[in-house]
Amino acid sequence: MDDTPPPQELDPRTELDLGSVTVLFGAKQGKYPEGNSVLVTGPDETILIDPCLGLIPRQQSLPRVDRLLLSHCHEDHQAAAHLFPDIPIHLHEADLPGIQSVRSFMDLFGFDDYPLIAAGWERVTLDQFHFQPRPEAIPFSDGDVFELGGDVRIEVVHTPGHTRGHSAFHILPADVLFLGDIDLSSFGPYYGDAWADLEDFERSLARVKGIKALHYATFHHVGVVDPATFEERLGRFTAKIEERDSRLLAYLAEPHTMEEVVQHRFIYRPGDAVDFADPVELRSMSQHLDRLMRRGRIAEIQPGVFQSNGV
Ligand SMILES: [Zn+2]
Numbered sequence: 126m127d128d129t130p131p132p133q134e135l136d137p138r139t140e141l142d143l144g145s146v147t148v149l150f151g152a153k154q155g156k157y158p159e160g161n162s163v164l165v166t167g168p169d170e171t172i173l174i175d176p177c178l179g180l181i182p183r184q185q186s187l188p189r190v191d192r193l194l195l196s197h198c199h200e201d202h203q204a205a206a207h208l209f210p211d212i213p214i215h216l217h218e219a220d221l222p223g224i225q226s227v228r229s230f231m232d233l234f235g236f237d238d239y240p241l242i243a244a245g246w247e248r249v250t251l252d253q254f255h256f257q258p259r260p261e262a263i264p265f266s267d268g269d270v271f272e273l274g275g276d277v278r279i280e281v282v283h284t285p286g287h288t289r290g291h292s293a294f295h296i297l298p299a300d301v302l303f304l305g306d307i308d309l310s311s312f313g314p315y316y317g318d319a320w321a322d323l324e325d326f327e328r329s330l331a332r333v334k335g336i337k338a339l340h341y342a343t344f345h346h347v348g349v350v351d352p353a354t355f356e357e358r359l360g361r362f363t364a365k366i367e368e369r370d371s372r373l374l375a376y377l378a379e380p381h382t383m384e385e386v387v388q389h390r391f392i393y394r395p396g397d398a399v400d401f402a403d404p405v406e407l408r409s410m411s412q413h414l415d416r417l418m419r420r421g422r423i424a425e426i427q428p429g430v431f432q433s434n435g436v
Contacts, residue, residue: 139183141349145277146299148342148349151179156346158253160201163303163342164188165296167273174279174294174303175344176205178254184208194271194279196305197291198223198230200254202344207255215271217283218264220290223320225260227251233288234401235319235408242401265292284333286316286326293333300339301349307333308345309358313365316412317392317405323366323412330363373413377423377433386410386431 141148145166151159160177170191178201180187193209195202195216203224206214214224222229227247236243250256267283282293287306294303306315307329314330316323334356341355342348350358369391376389387406391413393399414431417423423433 138348143301143340143349144299145273146296146301146340149177149180149183150348151177154346154348155179155344158201158204160204160344161342161348162205163294163296163301164190165273165277165279165299167275167277169272169274172271172273172279173209175202175305176208177201177344178204180205180208181255192271194265194294195220195224196293196303196344197288198233199288199306200230200250200256202305203256204254206259207257210257213263214259214261215263215265217281217290217292218266219283219285220288220320221262221264223288223290224258224262226258227256230256230258233318233320234404236401236404239401239404242404245400267292282332282336284329286314286322286324286329288318289320289322289325291329293336295336295338301342302333302336302338302340303342303344304333305344307362308343309341309347309350309355309362310343310345311361313362313369315392317409319408321408323409324416327363327366330359334359334363369410370413370417373410374417374422374433377431380426380430380432382429383407383411383414383431386414 138150147164149162151161153159155161159179162177162180163174165172171188172192172194173190174194175196192212193214198220223233231247265281269281271279276298278297280295282295284291284293314326316326341350372391387403392406392409393402423431426432
């Protein structure tokens with residue numbers, strides 16, 4: 126009999142120090158609904174990017190923060206913003222309404238035709254993500270720079286698609302590109318909300334591909350990766366879009382309605398317990414359908430019935 130105790134599980138990583146940049150990992154290494162926040166410390170200012178749920182239990186150990194930056198206005202990226210009610214909060218001008226009121230936050234999802242889903246989601250954002258409107262939030266634009274003293278600075282890179290105002294941040298001189306929800310996950314790009322746009326997302330993927338950095342950080346569980354891993358993961362992440370085009374073309378080899386496309390499930394797996402799967406499938410796959418119709422690959426053969434002309 127072997128009395129050796131089983132090996133201890135390693136403590137999950139809670140922080141990664143990259144010089145003036147500290148990545149604060151949420152629970153489950155930032156897997157949704159958790160996330161990973163980034164603290165940037167300069168001689169004059171400390172800026173916290175995307176305050177995630179995981180900061181709430183460790184709020185006593187956080188340093189003084191001078192301002193908050195959000196990559197975009199989704200619930201999980203501002204889940205701990207309520208801990209900092211009196212400091213300036215900045216996000217891209219196109220996402221600004223999404224943090225100014227509950228009403229405009231809900232508008233970004235486009236659940237108007239799904240009142241039960243909308244009501245449930247509003248409760249979740251208020252109760253579980255602590256959403257608090259910030260009407261005084263300050264907008265930034267592509268190319269804006271936040272100076273933190275010395276040579277520490279954060280450059281805004283507008284990368285719309287996931288939301289209208291989604292932005293990456295290039296943090297120097299640590300040379301970290303924070304990618305927000307260009308999250309390099311195996312799920313692939315998410316453009317299932319009313320304020321999301323598939324083709325903007327494609328342009329943003331091409332843009333970040335061209336930005337050289339020493340470290341690439343995502344808000345969710347992929348975390349921090351080196352340039353070679355970034356390139357490889359970005360390639361696979363980008364390929365998910367083409368794969369969804371191809372799967373739709375194959376499915377529409379037989380005629381189907383949009384309702385059937387939604388129920389077939391292209392974004393989520395059949396059986397995934399996601400309350401808002403129907404509107405997300407509809408918004409996402411309508412964008413694929415529209416562009417494949419523009420390209421002459423799919424035709425509306427009867428009102429509301431679609432068929433492809435082969436894969
Ligand atoms: Zn998001």
